[in-house]
Amino acid sequence: xxxxxxxxxxxxxxxxxTFMDAHVHPxxxxxxxxxxxxxxxxxxxxxxKALAKEEGLWNMFxxxxxxxxxxxxxxxxxxxxxxxxxxxVPWSAEVFNxxxxxxxxxxxxxxxxxxxxxxxxxxxxxxxxxxxxxxxTEPDVASSDATNITTMMRREGDEYVINGRKxxxxxACHPNTTVFIVMxxxxxxxxxxxxxxxxxxxxxxxxxxxxxNPTVLNHHAPEGHAEILFTNVRVPVSNLxxxxxxxxxxxxxxxxxxxxxxxxxSIGAAELALELMVERAQERKTFGKxxxxxxxxxxxxxxxxxxxxxxxxxxxxxxxxxxxxxxxAARKEISMIKVVAPTLHTTVVDRAIQLFGAMGLTPDxxxxxxxxxxxxxxxxxxPDEVHLQSIAKLELRESNMGNSATYLTSPKR
Numbered sequence: 001x002x003x004x005x006x007x008x009x010x011x012x013x014x015x016x017x018t019f020m021d022a023h024v025h026p027x028x029x030x031x032x033x034x035x036x037x038x039x040x041x042x043x044x045x046x047x048x049k050a051l052a053k054e055e056g057l058w059n060m061f062x063x064x065x066x067x068x069x070x071x072x073x074x075x076x077x078x079x080x081x082x083x084x085x086x087x088x089v090p091w092s093a094e095v096f097n098x099x100x101x102x103x104x105x106x107x108x109x110x111x112x113x114x115x116x117x118x119x120x121x122x123x124x125x126x127x128x129x130x131x132x133x134x135x136x137t138e139p140d141v142a143s144s145d146a147t148n149i150t151t152m153m154r155r156e157g158d159e160y161v162i163n164g165r166k167x168x169x170x171x172a173c174h175p176n177t178t179v180f181i182v183m184x185x186x187x188x189x190x191x192x193x194x195x196x197x198x199x200x201x202x203x204x205x206x207x208x209x210x211x212x213n214p215t216v217l218n219h220h221a222p223e224g225h226a227e228i229l230f231t232n233v234r235v236p237v238s239n240l241x242x243x244x245x246x247x248x249x250x251x252x253x254x255x256x257x258x259x260x261x262x263x264x265x266s267i268g269a270a271e272l273a274l275e276l277m278v279e280r281a282q283e284r285k286t287f288g289k290x291x292x293x294x295x296x297x298x299x300x301x302x303x304x305x306x307x308x309x310x311x312x313x314x315x316x317x318x319x320x321x322x323x324x325x326x327x328x329a330a331r332k333e334i335s336m337i338k339v340v341a342p343t344l345h346t347t348v349v350d351r352a353i354q355l356f357g358a359m360g361l362t363p364d365x366x367x368x369x370x371x372x373x374x375x376x377x378x379x380x381x382x383p384d385e386v387h388l389q390s391i392a393k394l395e396l397r398e399s400n401m402g403n404s405a406t407y408l409t410s411p412k413r
Contacts, residue, residue: 003316009078011061016096019057023048024092031091032363040222041175048095049128057096059126060262061103063323064109070126071097076257076319080264084312089267089366097126101134101170104258105181108198108250112242121179121200131176135166135201135228136183136251144379144386146248147192151184151230153199155237160186160199162207162233168380173213173224178203182230183247196247200239207233219372229321255381256327259334262377263315263341267308269370270344273352274304275363280355291355300351311337311344332394335387342384345374402408 005013027044034042052058059071061079074082084094093099102125109122124130137143151164164184171177177201186197201208211227213220229366242250278301281292291297315337321330349371353360360367376385 001317001320002148003313003320005081006078009074009081012057012072012074012078013081014057014087016057016082019052019055020085020092022053024089024095025397028089028366035222036224045094049097052096058128059097059106061098061257062106064110069123074212075323077316077323080316080319083261083264084268084271087265088272090265090269090369094267098261099256100261102132103261104254105132105134106182107257108254111253112246112250114238116238117149117200117241124178125405129361130172130178131171131173133177133180133188133203134175134183134254135169135172135180137168138165139167139227140165144382146183146196147249149183149185149196151182152188153182153184153186153197155186158237159234160237160240162199162201162230162235164230165211165227166230167214167223167227169228170221171223171368172210172226172228173222177223180208180228181241183251186244186247186252190245193248194245196251197244198241198247198250199235200241201230201233201235205233205235207231216376217372218368253327255401256322256334259338259381260315260319260322262381263311263318263337266345266374266377267312267315269374270304270311270348273349273367273370274301274308276367277301277304277352277355279320279346280352283327284355297355300355304348304351307344307348311340315341332391335390335394338381338387339384340390342374345377346371349374 027048031042033042048135053070056072058070059065062071062081063073065071065073082096083093086096086098106125107121111118111120121132122229122237125132136146136149138149138151141148143149151162151166151250153160153162162182162184166182169180172180179200181198182201183196184199185195187195207230209229209231210224211229213224213226215221216225281297282290282299284291286294314333318330318333318337323335327334349367353367353371356367358366359365362368
């Protein structure tokens with residue numbers, strides 16, 4: 001395995017860094033001010049998207065883009081360092097049409113959509129003309145186990161009738177969101193992993209109600225992490241994504257590369273926090289000494305650098321494996337990064353907050369926002385505990401397939 005950046009990756013990194021410096025970083029304050037003034041979407045987003053598209057910094061997460069589809073196709077390993085750069089400014093991924101949950105939805109549509117579905121939904125998403133949401137999790141069941149989902153999708157003639165309640169549905173409140181991919185049960189008598197299906201539901205379909213947009217650690221996200229009610233929502237059978245009963249498999253296909261994106265963005269957030277920590281430590285004095293001269297601060301800096309490098313290598317390995325052997329073969333590595341990256345995210349940001357003191361809790365630094373989302377990532381796409389169970393099961397299974405170790409058995413004397 002070679003994780004050094006290829007010439008192509010380095011070229012894209014430099015282009016992205018230049019774009020961020022020229023167009024994104026100067027807008028950070030304006031973005032904050034407009035959001036807090038209730039202006040959303042922000043006034044400059046479409047202009048930045050147009051610029052990014054012109055420069056080829058567009059849809060970089062889809063390795064198998066076809067001729068005529070807009071974007072720059074990169075492998076997961078090539079895209080990973082670009083996602084890290086975007087992670088430094090949480091809203092910047094939208095500028096490049098690389099923002100969740102649209103990325104995962106585009107991946108699903110790219111793999112499984114019919115020609116009509118591609119024309120109606122995929123192409124507008126690839127062009128950045130609309131946005132989307134993915135409705136899987138529910139408030140009344142532990143949705144990390146998708147077999148628990150209770151939303152029902154009953155077929156009546158040429159329609160499916162959907163009834164259920166979803167929540168923490170990211171992007172649901174974005175004004176440009178026009179379509180949901182909804183996961184529910186079409187056959188409760190089938191095998192537990194064949195009961196679920198995914199159906200495309202336009203946002204303006206009668207019976208689809210956004211009940212509320214709860215805050216996350218008291219942080220308001222205007223795009224929403226909404227609670228949604230589906231009451232006798234009717235959509236044509238042609239809106240089924242893939243085959244009936246394939247919903248669980250589709251969800252797994254969607255989550256593999258998406259976890260790479262989330263984890264690399266977390267590394268970007270941790271890198272930013274470490275940079276701020278180092279800068280603060282060298283300019284702030286306490287008890288007559290710079291913070292950088294305090295042993296505990298030096299330890300925080302050192303541990304942060306070690307942990308970032310460790311996690312980055314593991315994420316790049318997972319990306320390499322998805323590219324070379326597929327997400328199924330990389331499932332243990334994907335679970336591993338999903339545990340360690342959010343923990344890294346919050347650990348390093350928390351150290352930086354401690355170093356900044358009260359200022360670290362305010363909007364005067366980006367640390368509070370980064371911490372909030374890092375904490376949410378510990379259960380988004382599956383809680384740590386589920387991934388730890390998966391890792392242990394795979395480790396035990398691999399051990400049973402090999403030869404038993406004899407190192408603990410001493411020879412008789």
